[in-house]
Amino acid sequence: MPERTARYRDVLAVGEFRVLWLAQLQSRMGDQFARVALALLVFDRTGSAAVTALVYAMSLLPPLITAPLLAGIADRHSRRTVMTVTELIRAALSALMIIPAVPLPILALLVLLVTCPQPLFSAARTATTPQVLPGRLFPVGQAIMSGTDNIAQILGFTLGGALVAATGSPHLAIAVNTLTFALSALMLRTGLGPHLPDHDGVAEERTRSGFALAGIRYVAGDRRLLGLAALTWLFGCFVVPEALAAPYAAQIGAGQAAVGWLMAADVIGAAVGMLLVARLGPTARRRLTVPLTVATGVPLVLTLTAPSLPVTVALWALSGLFGSYMVLAQTSFIESVPDGMRGRAIGFAAAGLQTAQGLGMALAGLLASALSPAIAVAACGAVGAAAGLAIGLHARIGRDPATDRGPAPAATTVGNLA
Template sequence: MAAQTARFRDVFAVGEFRVLWIAQTQSRIGDQFARVALALLVFERTSSAALTALVYASTYLPPLLVAPLLAGLADRYPRRTVMWTVEVLRAVLIGVMAIPAVPLPVLAVLVVAVSCPDPLFSAARIATLPRVLPDGRYQVGMSISSSTDGIAQIAGFALGGVIVAATGSPHLVLALDAVSFLVSAALLRWGLRPHLPEPDSAGSSSRASGFALAGIRLVAGNRNLMGLASLVWMFGFFVVPEAMAAPYAAELGEGEAAVGLLMAADVVGMVVGALLVARLRTGLRRRLTVPLAFAAGLPLVATLVAPGLPGTVALWALSGLLSSYLVLAQVRFVQLVPDGMRARAVGFAAAGLQTAQGLGMVIAGGLAEAMSPSAAIAVCGAAGSLGAVVIGLVFGLATPDEPQAPERSQALAEDRTEPSRA
């Protein structure tokens, strides 16, 4: 199927894509339940923008350390097995967090622990998607995944706040998050084929350390891949409104109801943007990636004047829409990596993205202690836009891609996804 003729219904007609899509969506809603509850709880108790951002960021930072070692598991074992095992592990950890008697220091440790396997799950899922959608449907599938992920975040933000307000119990919200992970694990275990990775054709060492680090070496040694990964990481500056929503709402003199609206604004924009870029042609995708990344920070710069709640919501939604450059960069990145290296390369890039988001939130929180929240958001937006321009120029992202090691035939890929023990 040609890339330009792929339609949304062509993608949803694939049963395995529906399984991946449903599992990720409902699990993401559970994640946002927990995040919004923690953000509100910390700010209400401390009135500290820095601490609020730090707690929110603690779900993003740890994977940078563990991803290079963990992501390689998805290039050694059936990717179905990797995904459902990670979901069960996270369900157990979140379930412990839901126990009211757990002390706060232990809860903080568990928050860090539950975020560590995130890059492994993401690497396995993203590496599986080109197998499930092996033709022109892949880009459309990525756009659908990104947009519905945003919808899930919006639903999680809204419903999480409602549940906490109605029950006064963040522990119930955490329990619902644990259940969502169990549902995801069941869907993946019984709804997917094993999807064995192809043999590593990049010549990486068979030793555990060499195998695990091969993805980093591949990305760092290729101009196109490193440029695309760096551009994706710039998103860490564009996501800060989510962590700064509570202190920014206080700056505007708005109540708690405004917090959920502000947190959801950029996500709404990303949903729309992801759908709009779904069927762009390859040449246009390449030309638009860097300009969209640059433009994504400009509405955040305009936040400097604190334009009121309606104006801010519009600006942050526009920033989210322009952040659809993420879909374009991620599709191009995945298509450049051979299947046998895909999970490790994607795991490295995903860990960098997750860490960049956490660092961006921490930086914004620290800046908000020295200046107003609106000024902190504006500084981060300017830094992201400037960084996108520098990356585009240094890595020449508008030029043709460097050739990669050829992948094995699609027939081999299909042979290796026949049912087996997982």
């Protein structure tokens, strides 16, 4: 019999999923409002591109450290409580940033503090989603979350910039972000069940440090899980077109107006691709993960010759479309981790993804300066495609884990990981 997949309306009919989805959607848009506002506010005060970039980076870098350390809280307490308290803390910190007289060093500190708890919220939300959407509903829900998250980022950047331009007040955009944190907390507290972590079958280590780091050891001890995480980290190779859009546009003589199209191309393709893969059955999802990973890099390689703007936009959009492999890899990863371990495992994988994206963009920038933006994009695409194939073969991703388990992984029981 053909494998049945859930319909979008089946997923959207689940009230708790709608709460998780809408809370995340509006909060994500608020984050982008704040990032645009902060960039404009800091540059207006300092006139320094370096300081502006540093403060912007501070809104992205803290999760590299806090993700593996804080995410374990989501495996100790009610995930509704964790998400609600996290949003209220971020709302309070963000509210302080609205005050016009706040000195720049204090503003930078607040940016750092408001970003630190973000991985805890994400880990709790992601770990809750399979409880809210059991079985065949979960992959579709995960795709909806991922696809609309891209759209929210585009709308947030666009509308945030428009709001600041229309009002001349970055603080108003920051106030909007503060409101989204508070609204998210209210929605989650009133529309979601407690969702306590299920520790059945997961023997916990007693020390605080052992508990926090158990997710790393669990993933590292399972070849398939580590392979799935590594495939998501390869996105650091495939995201470089966004970072090199401006110099690439200059290389092909397309002008500044083309930068927006180039930056949006892969995001639009990803949003479409994620919705297309949502309805795939379990076998198709498993078998397509590695081929789509490899395919994501191929259109980027084809930009080696720096083709015209329309061709480049089409190629980068196609790369984003194939980049929907991220939904498949993340879904398989989450489904393979016991509920009582999900927060910590997700925190580790998320930290690796953010690190990979930062390193990928930095290295691509150096390569573009030494050679050319087109060569840098093509090289990153080739490395990502080749590494995806190697990881897939080594981790045996694509085979049925129920019939291809081999020896039990060393990290199956967390209590034995000392």
